[in-house]
Amino acid sequence: MMMVWLTAIGVGGATMVGAVLGFVFRHTVQKIGNMVLSFASGVMLAAAVLGLILPALDHGGAHSTLVAVAGILTGAVGLKWMHRLIPHLSRMLGTSPSEQNLHMDRVLLFTAAIAIHNLPEGIAAGVGFGTGSTADALMIAGGIALQNLPEGMVIIAPMLEAGIPPGRTLWLALATGAVEIVGTLLGYFTVQAASAILPFALAFAGGTMLYVISDEMIPEIHTDGGQGASFTLLLGFCLMLVIR
Secondary structure (H helix, E strand, C coil), X not given: CHHHHHHHHHHHHHHHHHHHHHHHCCCCHHHHHHHHHHHHXXXXXXXXXXXXXXXXXXXXXXXXXXXXXXXXXXXXXXXXXXXXXXXXXXHHHCXXXXXXXXXXXXXXXXXXXXXXXXXXXXXXXXXXXXXXXXXXXXXXXXXXXXXXXXXXXXXXXXXXHCXXXXXXXXXXXXXXXXXXXXXXXXXXXXXXXXHHHHHHHHHHHHHHHHHHHHHHHHHHHCCCCCCCHHHHHHHHHHHHHHHC
16 A cells, blocks of 8 residues: 555656746756657556556456457547546647737636646556556556656646746646546555456556547647657657566
């Protein structure tokens, strides 16, 4: 249980660390953020496939493929539904300079979008412990934490530009990481209480991670031309294959 708590704090804390870095280095963070984000995309891709989807197939019994497919699609559709309720991160970051003086309520919705999509990421980290493999669980959590660093960085600038006081900006950014701690514990206790749903829960978590990678991370790392982004992604993926 101590490992679960440490993982929850580490996953959520990565967003908080990223927020602090984004606050301190807010004028130079974009280039570094994209490099970390592309590497994290590869790590998360490996974690989703190796740590969640393949174990879902292993634990799914006679109908493992059907359960895995249903879980993946449900996770992706669920996350898409949540994103439709609030401004999408990539659209917010992709606005032109003339559009970047965002109204404060829109920026707060943008921050809420980060917090809401952090919840299923945290759940994925917690569900990973249901397989009984601490190594797989830590691989999943590590990939999510790497992604959270640049994510925490990029939520600072829009809030400051909207006129939100620096102190409140930092606290709001830190709160988005706290959501992930709650999600990790929720995912862990859910699969512990009902082990029968483990295959579906694993696939569901994998689906949410694949959706985030495809819909949000990959488009973002190519916004500036993506020089070397694909190779950095592959480097992250291969690294997880080697150390797994």
